Amino acid sequence: MALLRSKLKLMVTVMTINLFIVILIFRQSGQDKNGSDKVRVPSKPFWTKLTPVSAYWNLQQQILDIQNNPILLSNYSAAEVPDWLIAANLTSDPCKPNVRVTTQVKDYNSLPDRFKDFLLYMHCRSYPIVVDQPDICKTPPFLLLAVKSQVSHFDRRQAIRQSWGRAGVLANRTVVTIFLLGQATAWDHHPDLSHSLHEESLRHRDIIQWDYRDSFFNLTVKEVLFLEWIHTRCPGARFIFKGDDDVFVNTYRILDFLKGLSAPKARDLFVGDVITEAGPHRDKKVKYFIPESLYVGKYPPYAGGGGYLYSGDVAALLHRVSQNVVLYPIDDVYTGMCLRKGGLGPEKNKGFRTFDIEEKYRSNPCAYNSLMLVHPRTPQEMIKIWAWLSSPDLNC
16 A cells, blocks of 8 residues: 555656646746847947046046947947047057147146156156166076066165175075166266166176156056066066165065965065055156046056066066056056956055064064065165074074
């Protein structure tokens, strides 16, 4: 009796399932006949045509995005391409001033001179290299230390050479150091130190210099020129540290940190002192002041320009995507923009202290032992801290 009941229950279950399948098939076939579930291809674009942004940088980026996107560009026929989309189609070679910007930025005449200079030449990315070290990466380095410097900062460069930027083999890893320079112009009231720089370059063979005006707003130019230099001269570098010449870097700690990375982590590495949810300063007295006529919106997450560490793979990515990101007058923000364009983001690491450490710890050698970067430090302090960390008697 129990066996009969089990068979009956099984038959009812199977019949119920079959009936449910038949109903589904019937409903599906009915919907197909009505055409309600068929894939529909739109007969015309379903996106709206973009309207221009008023801020000059945002507009230039918007134009560049459209020009590099065949889907968005196809939204316009040849006869109806708007004037604002054609107006910024400039060539960057030769690098002549774009005088049209004087009327395209509404408050151009009232802006400080540094903005006028930047706006006139922001389309230019290519400058001649006047001092190069083409064979410095003949043996691809494990770590490339790239230091932003200026012609007159000889004492800082020398202190770095004698301390954390000492090239050669460190902790069984090859380290190469280079200094990135532009031109010190008479326009900025700099003395002529070209002879001294030439002698320095012959002696140390670590100077890379381009023929452009080395100013705060042109640090972004230095960034894109450096990315091009890596691409052509040092593509085999495993990792790159890029920073200012007034920071102290614990190269020992950086090498130790890199040694412990997994392969995927090492490939996409970009770490530093990351700033999030930031936006342009509107106070004209602030060094980083940006007018609304130039940029609107928030900044993407970015690592403070005092120094950050990234992989050779990320360097190649930045080189590629930077060609589709309009130059911005703040270089570390610009690098954050390029990272976002490339689908990556910077990772915050507590070892990067771009806003210094507490004063009570600054004379303690052990305070630097676990850090990778501290900003700022004088040339004398760099040498002293390096001596602390290099001492076999250090016990932290």
